[in-house]
Ligand SMILES: Nc1nc2c(ncn2[C@@H]2O[C@H](COP(=O)(O)OP(=O)(O)O)[C@@H](O)[C@H]2O)c(=O)[nH]1
């Protein structure tokens with residue numbers, strides 16, 4: 001993950017003095033890195049106010065200034081994943097389009113809570129592909145979570161229902177419900193999700209306690225559309241951004257949290273079970289800008 005790819009600030013600031021045309025280039029770069037036009041323009045203005053006409057000693061100065069500002073923008077959206085556990089059981093639906101990393105993320109979250117001594121159950125409500133059910137079952141075995149199995153083509157809502165009931169009966173601490181998220185048929189998809197929520201609410205109007213939307217950082221601006229779609233069908237309570245270990249620019253986090261005011265529960269930094277981390281604005285910003 002790197003906000004600016006193949007780019008050195010020193011190339012831009014060769015004059016060692018900040019003027020209007022440099023600020024415009026700076027803004028352009030920020031827009032290219034997916035932070036969104038509003039934030040890019042805000043950052044430019046802040047920069048202008050404090051640094052215009054001033055000599056800069058080295059490019060690090062610019063990175064540190066930018067880092068401080070970005071960290072300030074992001075810090076209100078920190079939500080540690082430990083907050084997902086508030087009730088016994090805590091019923092959590094994990095949503096998102098195909099391939100973003102939902103199943104993997106459930107495995108990783110399960111591992112984190114399991115290590116903390118919690119009793120976990122996974123529900124395989126992605127019944128669209130047999131491989132998806134197997135994938136979640138493998139994760140459940142790997143980390144020692146209970147598993148509510150389903151068959152190919154079973155109604156996802158019924159799996160959600162059985163998972164919540166299982167969690168109540170077996171006194172699980174957390175239940176994670178995996179979903180299909182296939183976008184090929186948007187109308188069906190949305191109906192399926194709605195049905196999951198309706199059925200869960202019949203058991204307890206408080207269910208699900210959390211609906212986490214998983215987004216793939218490499219999709220850039222498209223992630224904004226995904227939030228838009230999922231907001232229509234559910235009360236999203238948080239985001240998990242995956243694949244930040246790749247060449248993803250990562251700037252999309254700023255655009256999304258600002259536009260939708262959604263907390264970030266965790267970030268995915270790889271495919272292994274230990275590759276999910278709490279979202280810390282300062283740490284994230286440092287990685288984003290390669291500062292240490
Ligand atoms: N590099 C990387 N790969 C990830 C991450 N999270 C998930 N993946 C991979 O993305 C692919 C799709 O993940 P999966 O959990 O099956 O997505 P789903 O369709 O949303 O359930 C798999 O190959 C995962 O190993 C991550 O944080 N980093």
Ligand SMILES: [Mg+2]
Nearest residue numbers: 102103126132
């Ligand atoms: Mg899956």
